[in-house]
Amino acid sequence: MAVLLIGEVTNGELNVDATSKALTAATQLGEVTLLCAGASAAAAGETAATLAGVAKVLVAEDPSLGHRLAEPTAALVVGLAGDYKHILAPSTTDAKNVMPRIAALLDVMILSDVTAVVDADTFERPIYAGNAIQTVKSSDATKVMTIRTSTFDAAGDGNSAPIETIAAAENPGLSEWVEDKVAESDRPELTSAGVVVSGGRGVGSEEDFKIIEGLADKLGAAVGASRAAVDSGYAPNDWQVGQTGKVVAPDLYIAVGISGAIQHLAGMKDSKVIVAINKDEEAPIFQVADYGLVGDLFTVVPELTEKLG
Amino acid sequence: MKVLVPVKRVIDYNVKVRVKADGSGVDLANVKMSMNPFDEIAVEEAIRLKEKGAAEEIVAVSIGVKQAQETLRTALAMGADRAILVVATDDVHQDIEPLAVAKILKGVIDEEQPGLVLAGKQAIDNDMNATGQMLSALLGWSQATFASEVNVEGDHAVVTREVDGGLQTIKVKMPTIVTVDLRLNEPRYASLPNIMKAKKKPLDEKTPADYGVDVAPRLEIVKTSEPEARKAGEMVPDVDTLVAKLKEVGAV
Ligand SMILES: Cc1cc2nc3c(=O)[nH]c(=O)nc-3n(C[C@H](O)[C@H](O)[C@H](O)COP(=O)(O)OP(=O)(O)OC[C@H]3O[C@@H](n4cnc5c(N)ncnc54)[C@H](O)[C@@H]3O)c2cc1C
Ligand SMILES: Nc1ncnc2c1ncn2[C@@H]1O[C@H](COP(=O)(O)O)[C@@H](O)[C@H]1O
Numbered sequence: 122m123a124v125l126l127i128g129e130v131t132n133g134e135l136n137v138d139a140t141s142k143a144l145t146a147a148t149q150l151g152e153v154t155l156l157c158a159g160a161s162a163a164a165a166g167e168t169a170a171t172l173a174g175v176a177k178v179l180v181a182e183d184p185s186l187g188h189r190l191a192e193p194t195a196a197l198v199v200g201l202a203g204d205y206k207h208i209l210a211p212s213t214t215d216a217k218n219v220m221p222r223i224a225a226l227l228d229v230m231i232l233s234d235v236t237a238v239v240d241a242d243t244f245e246r247p248i249y250a251g252n253a254i255q256t257v258k259s260s261d262a263t264k265v266m267t268i269r270t271s272t273f274d275a276a277g278d279g280n281s282a283p284i285e286t287i288a289a290a291e292n293p294g295l296s297e298w299v300e301d302k303v304a305e306s307d308r309p310e311l312t313s314a315g316v317v318v319s320g321g322r323g324v325g326s327e328e329d330f331k332i333i334e335g336l337a338d339k340l341g342a343a344v345g346a347s348r349a350a351v352d353s354g355y356a357p358n359d360w361q362v363g364q365t366g367k368v369v370a371p372d373l374y375i376a377v378g379i380s381g382a383i384q385h386l387a388g389m390k391d392s393k394v395i396v397a398i399n400k401d402e403e404a405p406i407f408q409v410a411d412y413g414l415v416g417d418l419f420t421v422v423p424e425l426t427e428k429l430g
Numbered sequence: 431m432k433v434l435v436p437v438k439r440v441i442d443y444n445v446k447v448r449v450k451a452d453g454s455g456v457d458l459a460n461v462k463m464s465m466n467p468f469d470e471i472a473v474e475e476a477i478r479l480k481e482k483g484a485a486e487e488i489v490a491v492s493i494g495v496k497q498a499q500e501t502l503r504t505a506l507a508m509g510a511d512r513a514i515l516v517v518a519t520d521d522v523h524q525d526i527e528p529l530a531v532a533k534i535l536k537g538v539i540d541e542e543q544p545g546l547v548l549a550g551k552q553a554i555d556n557d558m559n560a561t562g563q564m565l566s567a568l569l570g571w572s573q574a575t576f577a578s579e580v581n582v583e584g585d586h587a588v589v590t591r592e593v594d595g596g597l598q599t600i601k602v603k604m605p606t607i608v609t610v611d612l613r614l615n616e617p618r619y620a621s622l623p624n625i626m627k628a629k630k631k632p633l634d635e636k637t638p639a640d641y642g643v644d645v646a647p648r649l650e651i652v653k654t655s656e657p658e659a660r661k662a663g664e665m666v667p668d669v670d671t672l673v674a675k676l677k678e679v680g681a682v
Contacts, residue, residue, distance in 0.1 A: 225529060233558050302599075303596040358596070367594070
């Protein structure tokens, strides 16, 4: 059965990590066609063609597809949908924006944040901030779904799939891009980093978040934050880990000054090794930590930074 | 301009969810239920638009069990003007899927003709993050999801969105559907006098059949299970021990 995977293309580049993890889910369902759409997408298409398991790459370039605006992107995919039983994308904010729109245009339900493929109609997905796992069987003709990347391994490369160029759909002209505010950083990307160091309200200020960043840099880690830290202005929104932020599953997650609310745990409890540093020995974060250290982060974290490496 | 705000009755976010032993679902009998936190933010934003003179009337809509009228009364007490309850099931354990909710909301919108819909980005029970986008598709309207700032300027709105890379600002044609993220505002608490006043505000009751919508689910729930629990870890006395342990397991 034919599967359409929507590649994660940002400013003309393919996000290989997110796309190749969703590809692993896609190849369990059938022969995969990978779509790269954007104002420029040819280079992304060439990268996509190297991913193992891709049978064909479709490249759609059009100014209307820049910035992944929902309406023109959905129009493009709906035009292609007839050929496919499954339409997938990695669970990024771009895909969460567009995939439900595609599903509704096809009069089918969306399967959000799929964490396991049971068979071609049956999937697992977390509900209630990951406190329950639901197995659902879809009766829809086309399954439209987003794939939680933290639970699938990345597909390999070395492939050279054929690339076909296709036209964009007519732009409904309902929305326009104005600007992006993207923080430039040399650190690894949060959702694909091998190590994540996160700070919470306990860190106390934007200034003191430097302590967290210092430890992260020592470990070559990405920096994360709790919602309380983001809301208090200590950290930018794209660092938020949790039910309504990013879901991460690094080899090592260090939670500093974070109490461990279920909404936070939802975003990190699948990490391989979890370390918690908190001055409150009763903090719920210790219940999920492999190693817990009770102490004041202002002394513990600098000491840890110094002694590592 | 009329603003429509869909509000969902969900398990309170402080309640620890219990999966039923027979795998049939999550126990919702006798647990505290509240308005979905994102929907409180949507109601608050609608009230602020009204206070600024950018909106005239706020209509709150909820779809689900009869008890969702409590959720609507909360919205009315916060400042919504009127409410519509669409009773779609009498079983508290039956969640109405986003596609069916969107179809019912489309029916309401065809009658009410709002200029703006403010919905939550995600219901914290099913974690779908879909209804606003689906509704926008069915209406053929523009959409602006995950909003952290909304400015309505005549025939369009400028919306800042929380995205993976940071923030994105887009300009959308009105009428539009906006789904709100956590940092858009801090919702107010309803005052006691307003809670009393809300009891007298109009609350209409409807059924899915009034809008010609079939709410039969497309996704059959085969089973609901507990996630794998992490095994208990250990407490370490100091940084040196922590570093040694991390080296031992190859984590650093
Ligand atoms: C709808 C909804 C969605 C949400 N989504 C998310 C989400 O995606 N992600 C998320 O994180 N949260 C989310 N939340 C919020 C969540 O419920 C918690 O409020 C939040 O995670 C708390 O953040 P925190 O642990 O940093 O703060 P707190 O709970 O205030 O904890 C601070 C911790 O720091 C410790 N501490 C203080 N000082 C020190 C010190 N000097 N040294 C060591 N430790 C110290 C304290 O002991 C405490 O345990 C959501 C909430 C709602 C309602
Ligand atoms: N049954 C419902 N009744 C009213 N509004 C709903 C309902 N289900 C979803 N919504 C709205 O859609 C948003 C997103 O929900 P969901 O797509 O289920 O995650 C919610 O925050 C509500 O604003």
